[in-house]
Amino acid sequence: MNPLDRLKIAIARTKLTSTKLESGTEHPLESWILNKVAVEARKSADLRRAIGRPTPKQVDRAIMRQYQLHKVRRMIEYTNENSYFYKARWKEFGIKSSDIRTYDDLLKIPLTEPKELADVPLEFLCVSQTKVMRAFTTSGTSGTRKRLFYTRDDVLNIVDSIAVALKNAGMNENDTLQIMFPTVAAWDPGLMLEGACKVAGLKAVNASTTDIEEQLSIMRSNKTSMMIGLTSFIYRITVLAREKSDLRSFGIKAIILSAEPLPEAMRREIEEAWGCKALSQYGMTEMGLATTIECTVQDGMHVNEADFLPEVIDPDTGKHCANREEGELIWTSLNFEGSPLVRYRSYDISATIEPPCACGFRAVGKIVKIRGRLDMQTKIGFGEKVYPLLFDEAILGVKGSLGYQLTIDKPAYKDRLLFKIEFAGDPVQGKEELLKAISALAEIRSGLENDLLEQPEIEVVLPDQASWIPKTRSIIDNREQFD
Ligand SMILES: [Zn+2]
Numbered sequence: 443m444n445p446l447d448r449l450k451i452a453i454a455r456t457k458l459t460s461t462k463l464e465s466g467t468e469h470p471l472e473s474w475i476l477n478k479v480a481v482e483a484r485k486s487a488d489l490r491r492a493i494g495r496p497t498p499k500q501v502d503r504a505i506m507r508q509y510q511l512h513k514v515r516r517m518i519e520y521t522n523e524n525s526y527f528y529k530a531r532w533k534e535f536g537i538k539s540s541d542i543r544t545y546d547d548l549l550k551i552p553l554t555e556p557k558e559l560a561d562v563p564l565e566f567l568c569v570s571q572t573k574v575m576r577a578f579t580t581s582g583t584s585g586t587r588k589r590l591f592y593t594r595d596d597v598l599n600i601v602d603s604i605a606v607a608l609k610n611a612g613m614n615e616n617d618t619l620q621i622m623f624p625t626v627a628a629w630d631p632g633l634m635l636e637g638a639c640k641v642a643g644l645k646a647v648n649a650s651t652t653d654i655e656e657q658l659s660i661m662r663s664n665k666t667s668m669m670i671g672l673t674s675f676i677y678r679i680t681v682l683a684r685e686k687s688d689l690r691s692f693g694i695k696a697i698i699l700s701a702e703p704l705p706e707a708m709r710r711e712i713e714e715a716w717g718c719k720a721l722s723q724y725g726m727t728e729m730g731l732a733t734t735i736e737c738t739v740q741d742g743m744h745v746n747e748a749d750f751l752p753e754v755i756d757p758d759t760g761k762h763c764a765n766r767e768e769g770e771l772i773w774t775s776l777n778f779e780g781s782p783l784v785r786y787r788s789y790d791i792s793a794t795i796e797p798p799c800a801c802g803f804r805a806v807g808k809i810v811k812i813r814g815r816l817d818m819q820t821k822i823g824f825g826e827k828v829y830p831l832l833f834d835e836a837i838l839g840v841k842g843s844l845g846y847q848l849t850i851d852k853p854a855y856k857d858r859l860l861f862k863i864e865f866a867g868d869p870v871q872g873k874e875e876l877l878k879a880i881s882a883l884a885e886i887r888s889g890l891e892n893d894l895l896e897q898p899e900i901e902v903v904l905p906d907q908a909s910w911i912p913k914t915r916s917i918i919d920n921r922e923q924f925d
Pocket of ligand 1: 737738739744799801802803815
């Protein structure tokens, strides 16, 4: 690193608030969030009118909510002044910031569709192009690529939230984090994470190789103590490496599984192999990636509610779902300057969980692990809705399974399900166990009993390290659609 870069990083670090948390802070993420609420109350008369002037210790759930509604009001004003898209939208629907006083008032605000962001990204941009420090293009796993713009303060805020999420998962200055995202085109969360750790003064090594021996050797030479990476990628390494190495001897203290849903079957195997907790992490690129982190209670992921407001709605009625009731996740970014998004549809299926949490969080809420995507739901047999995660649990519950792809077609009147499963172990025995696990699913049984489904077919493929590709779509539907 040249001296100028080092200086820039040193200056950036002084702007972070995660680095100012006292060491030994019990709940770094919540402390950091509540502190931000208290700081905002000092700055804003509007917020003080609603909540007074609380210290971080006094910020409770009701104050947290008031802070978020205040931020939504500010965001409506900000986007009205600076975004072509939202200015027109607020005018069309007659939205004024003063209309938003309660949580249910949020329902007055129309939803923003990902397609709208994809079509006219510049209409969402709220600052002059010269103020844009980073532009991101999303990977486009489902639907079109989207372009997002971040200012310097946006980037610093993302760095700060990544650092505090890592600390909440147990990371400190003595740890080394191994970043394990196989290189995927255009968008690399590994680089973002590596940069964030550098600025925040945390040790990290970026290991994107798909070669398992190399991953383990990087782990040994860097004395890696924590891991973060693509869920299916870390799972694959775990299953293939545990045959040859005692993974517990690495002394890993926590593993963070990111960017893909985490089936419980997968979590159990990873925790068993490495002898530590495996925590789920979820964040959309549109929201700057570091939106949530699971705590050791493993019952939902804590949301960075200082910067993001999650809502869960019934996609059919648009109404808010109750606590723990499943629906579609909707996000509002509360602090972004570059391309802030208001009530943005994620198409992800989840639920909100109100605090307190058994881990000790008392004012900051959670969302449940993502169940699947609305646009990836498939109907089989009698119209039973299935999500990839349903099959994930069944298939990955069979020891030796690494991943799969399901193709659905309809040669005659019945649906036919063909599973192509990557499997490490005896293929004949594996096939038998896999068939048993899949056939045991209620959704499959009902289809078979009603003669609407053919017996599922399974093709077992042996693992091939070199040809590994990250899964983007695990269900391919070749049926002609009439509904
Ligand atoms: Zn918790």
